[in-house]
Amino acid sequence: MDTFPKFMKHPVNRISQETQYTKGIEGYVFDGLDGSQMAIWTYPGGGKSAEHLHDYDEYFVVVQGQYTVLMGGKRIPVRVGEEFLIPKGTLHSGEALAGTRAIYAFGGKRAQRVSEGA
Secondary structure, eight states: OOOOGGGGGOOOBBBBBGGGBBTEEEEEEOOOSOOEEEEEEETTTTTEEEOOOOSSOEEEEEEEEEEEEETTEEEEEEETTTTEEOOTTOOOEEEEEEEEEEEEEEOOEEEEEEEOOO
16 A cells, blocks of 8 residues: 555544644544544655654554654664654654655644644
8 A cells, every 4th residue: 555545534634734843744633532642644755853852652653664763863764564662751853755654643632633723
């Protein structure tokens, strides 16, 4: 597959571009009753994320392409089928190759939908 299934990309779940750390990516978010979120992101042209941190853990798995985590002065490539955990409070950024797709889980609210006015 080269894209997430259509049902995962319903317009009401689209993440606002203004809340993204990486310009030009496409994302959709799903909420847990405990305040956690899961999101899918596609990096059509690749890109670099701004350095940031969260007050919750971040976990992701790459399903296509490659995402390189920049953390603690290290470059950590995460390839197809590989998982990565970024502990809360950890300053990080990253770089995605064009066409990268990944599934993320956050221990808190990370993303806002377009429909939420963000």
